[in-house]
Amino acid sequence: MSLRDKINKEKLPGHVAIIMDGNGRWAKLKGKKRIYGHKNGVTAVRETTEAAAELGIKYLTLYAFSTENWNRPKDEISALMSLLVSTLNTETKTLTDNNIRLLAIGDLDRIPEKVCRKVTETIEKTAGNTGMSLILALSYSSRWEILNAVKKITENALDNKLSVNDINNELFTKYLTTCGIPDPELVIRTSGEYRISNFLLWQIAYAELYFSDKLWPDYTKEDLYEAVLSFQHRERRFGKISEQLVQPEIICGEDD
Ligand code: FPP
Numbered sequence: 001m002s003l004r005d006k007i008n009k010e011k012l013p014g015h016v017a018i019i020m021d022g023n024g025r026w027a028k029l030k031g032k033k034r035i036y037g038h039k040n041g042v043t044a045v046r047e048t049t050e051a052a053a054e055l056g057i058k059y060l061t062l063y064a065f066s067t068e069n070w071n072r073p074k075d076e077i078s079a080l081m082s083l084l085v086s087t088l089n090t091e092t093k094t095l096t097d098n099n100i101r102l103l104a105i106g107d108l109d110r111i112p113e114k115v116c117r118k119v120t121e122t123i124e125k126t127a128g129n130t131g132m133s134l135i136l137a138l139s140y141s142s143r144w145e146i147l148n149a150v151k152k153i154t155e156n157a158l159d160n161k162l163s164v165n166d167i168n169n170e171l172f173t174k175y176l177t178t179c180g181i182p183d184p185e186l187v188i189r190t191s192g193e194y195r196i197s198n199f200l201l202w203q204i205a206y207a208e209l210y211f212s213d214k215l216w217p218d219y220t221k222e223d224l225y226e227a228v229l230s231f232q233h234r235e236r237r238f239g240k241i242s243e244q245l246v247q248p249e250i251i252c253g254e255d256d
Helices: 023-029 034-055 067-071 074-097 113-126 142-158 169-174 221-232 242-246
Strands: 015-019 059-066 101-105 133-140 186-189 208-211
Touching: 015 221, 023 034, 034 059, 034 074, 034 221, 059 067, 059 074, 067 074, 067 133, 074 101, 074 113, 101 113, 133 142, 142 169, 186 221, 208 221
Parallel strands: 015 059, 015 186, 059 133, 101 133, 186 208
Antiparallel strands: none
């Protein structure tokens, strides 16, 4: 039985988020420049996106460029931005052929105008697609996102548009760039690093974490299947006890 066949389609993670790491090391191992790793990373992006859509996963978020990545050498940043534009140019048809819509989260005001225009254009062109949503995290970091939410909530509170007592989980979630997108249930990080790196900190409160030793350009559909299978073998208790999962009538201590 293949790995793909072992996956239970009824128990898929609704949202998978991936920290694509290891492009630079992959290139270095081959005696090449870092951008060579990023270019080959695009193949893994295509493979993973296709595998997720074929499985029936509804949301896939890829951490493509973090707020901290702005501190990289200028030539690597501009090569990454050009790669993003060229990939969107070549892959828009593939997105539509596979009924995938593109979304973006992050501080898009910081990315170069030409890149922002391409991202917006692809989002608009694919908006009618109803299969999977592919979310690119661009110029994204959780601390930026959370501070941004706090500022907007404060402004609205000062303008008497909401009261302090209105602030709860549900309201806070609406002020994040992921508003309307369900929380990830599975987070994958490649390259053997065990970090979250400022990624979706609020949203992954109860996500299952999966770490792969593969460097991102080597990541394949089979690797995604392995991660999904691992997810399906975990017991997700959300703070409850095992017995409550099989017998929901066991009295809960708190409503929330
Ligand atoms: C991390 O590897 C990877 C990135 C910062 C960029 C990811 C970009 C791509 C895969 C290509 C473009 C993406 C899309 C969606 C078109 P790293 O450079 O930090 O690797 P290292 O830790 O080995 O140095």
